[in-house]
Amino acid sequence: MIKILAKSVGEYKKHSIITPILIIFEVIIECIIPFLTATLVNExxxxxxxxxxxxxxxLLIILAFMSLLCGAIAGNTSATAACGFAKNLRKEMFYSIQNYSFENIDKFQTSSLITRMTTDVMNVQNAFLMIIRTAIRAPLMLIFAFVMAFVMGGRMAWIFLVVVPILATGLGIVISKTVPLFRKVFKKxxxxxxxxxxxIKGMRVVKSFVREEYEQKKFEAAAEDVCADFTRAERILALNGPLMQFCIYTVMIFVLSFGSYTIITSLGLDFNIGQFSAILTYSFMILSSLMMVSMIFVMITMAGESAKRIVEVISEKSTLTNPENPVYTVKDGSITFENVSFKYSEKAERMALENINLNIKSGETIGIIGGTGSSKSTLVQLIPRLYDATVGVVKVGGIDVKNYDLDSLRNQVAVVLQKNTLFSGTIKENLRWGNKEATDEELIEACKLACADEFISRFPDGYDTYVEQGGANLSGGQKQRLCIARALLKKPKILILDDSTSAVDTRTDAKIRKALREYMPETTKIIIAQRIASVQDADRIIVMDGGTINGIGTHKQLMAENDIYREVYYSQNKAGE
Structure with missing residues (x-):
């Protein structure tokens, strides 16, 4: 784990090394100052x-200035190193997530990934800052002050051997009680x-069903749960203060009483006022260092749980990787499924797809229809390797998809998924996800084919209209048409429309299909739909049922031979009566 995290220090190694060196000088100077002060008092x-x-x-002024300078520079370098470390950690996590397959993403909840990239990284950042600064300063200060206390105080310094174990025991109990609470809180x-x-994502649904009160209670319960655990931990942690004060005042009472008595009586021959002032200063140094050490242990232990969660994300290897010598050119849009079966995880009890055999010629238009849960989307997700087949082989252009370079394959397979995602930015910026080099003329042409130009031209800013987060200022049909236009800009060899015209009217749907046939006759088009009208003019139609192919044929053939297809057709056209 440490090795993985250490890689993110990266270009901030120099700052991470300079900080402890400066801290060492600062501690040495601070321990020398009481010694010189004692000497000055005696002089x-x-x-x-x-x-x-x-x-x-x-000399004391120079040393104080040097200590201040070392501390100030160390503060600057440690802050730079810690913030840079956190930046690199987030970058590593984000890059790892970008390389995940859908199977990898299924292992983590979105909310968990957000927590890991924010709260967990912040905890690790604070711990790193403490490690390169306070975790160096506190133990060194403790050791040096201990030595100097014995040098200056003689037998009086034995008081620390009594107080320190008491403080250490108390702090150990506090840490042992708080650490488990901090571990629990991250999942919450x-x-x-x-x-x-x-x-936030479902705000419209919440408001339309008047469920604000329910959501408020749900959030309040989650917030109270986090608050309760933190409160318990902070209450225990708060005992550090009184315990520290008890030890400090115990030492002060002893040093002041015994020291004063030693100086006033004949014992003062081997103990003077200078030593007395120094031993008081070193007392504070020792006890405050112990306090800092206890806080370091709490912070590092808490950050250790965060670090494990971060490393889980960074170490997660994509289940989809490029072969050693990948193929970079997709010859054509032909697709072959050979005895393909698939399940989403090894633990799954049943296959989502079972024994699929299918041959699609390049340039064909294929319709796919079936009931909810019949694995229509799962079938097409194997083509661009969003998932890998569990059993069997999927080929594109006559070559196993596992032999292609992933980017090259996906650049030739454009998928418009059921959930239409648009990003914050202008319409132009969203469209250029399909082709970042596309000209304005190409954008307009693609939008005309997708029947999107007609509503874009009505916007005051046209193609420069700003799209709100998630396309909130667009209707479902408008988002679908923009996503289709974005896919067309890729000029792919295979175009997959996964129920991506469900929110448009039948007239617009027909216009889009007609444009696709005429504009890209050599592109293989796969159209998943719930409406028979959306697929009935396809070259062939696949009927899916329970993860298997129930029938393949033209509209006319399936009406004559396939019960499922015929039943769907009649139900949609009210001909069954």
Whole structure:
């Protein structure tokens, strides 16, 4: 895990190395200052001249300035290193997610990925900042101050050997109680983000069904759950303060009482006022360092859980990879399924597709129809390798899809999925996802073929109209037509329309199909639809049922031979009566 995270330090290694070095100098200087202060006090007490006192004063000012300078530079370099580390972590996670197959994505909830890229990265960033700064400073300060306390205080310093174990034991108990609570809270963060995500994404549905109160209660329950765990952890963690104060005041009482007594009585021969002031300073250094060490352990332990969640995302390897010597050219749009069966995960009890054998010639128009859950979408998702067949072979252009370079294959297979996704930006920017080099004339031509130009031209800003997040300012039919136009700009050898005209009227649907036949006769077109009218003029129609092919043929053949197709046709045309 450490090795994977360390890669994200990247170009910030220099800052990450400089910071501890500066901290070491800062600690050494801070431990020297009380020693020199004690010497100065003794010089003043012994009646030294102004020149000697001034020399010590200037030296102390220089050391204080050097300590301040080291601390300031270390603060700057540590902040740069920590923020850069977090930036690289997010980049690594995002790049990993971009390379995921659908199978990989199915393992993580969207809300969980968001939590990992925000809250978890922030925890690791804070821990990294603490590691290169406070985690260096606190132990060194503890050791150096301990040594100096014994040098300056002699037998009086033994008080630390009594107080330190008490403080360490108390802090150990606090840490052991809080760590499990912090571990639990991250999963609850996922649930909280899921509630927010679903509510915002489905705001129209929530309002149309007047379910605001229900959603508020659901969110409140998730927020209360997170709050309860954090409150329990913070209550326990708050015991650090009183425990620390108890130890500090215990040491102060002992040092002040015993030190004063030692100085006033004859024991003062081996203990002076300078040593007395130094031992007080080192007392604070030791105890505050212990406090910082305890906080470091809590932060690192909490961040350790976040780090595991981050590494899970980065280490997840895509189930779809390029072969060693990939094929970069797709010859044509022919498609072959040879004894193909598929299930979404190894744990799945049944196949989503079973024993599929199919041959589609390049340039054919194929319709696919079937009931909900008949695996129509699953069938076509195997063509661009959004998933890999569990059993059997899928070929495009006569070559197994697993032998193609993924980008080359997907650039020649344009898929317009059921869920139409548009991104924030102008219509032009969304269309150029299909071809970033497309001219304005090509954009207009593709939109005319998809029957999108007719509504775009009515917008005041035309093709420069801004599309809100998720296409919120467009209707379902408008989004579908823009997505079809975007796919056409790829000029693919295979075009798959997965129920992507369901939100348009039958007249517009017919116009789109006619344009596709005339504009791209050599492109293989696969149209998944619920309406018979959308596929009945296809060269062949595939009837899916329960993950298997129930029938293949023209509209006329299926009306004569296939019960399922005939039943759907009659139900849609009210001819069954």
């Amino acid at each position: 003043i007490k012994s009646g030294s001249d102004l020149r000697t006192i001034t020399k010590y004063g200037i 963060y996922d649930a909280l983000n899921k509630s927010i995500q679903e509510n």
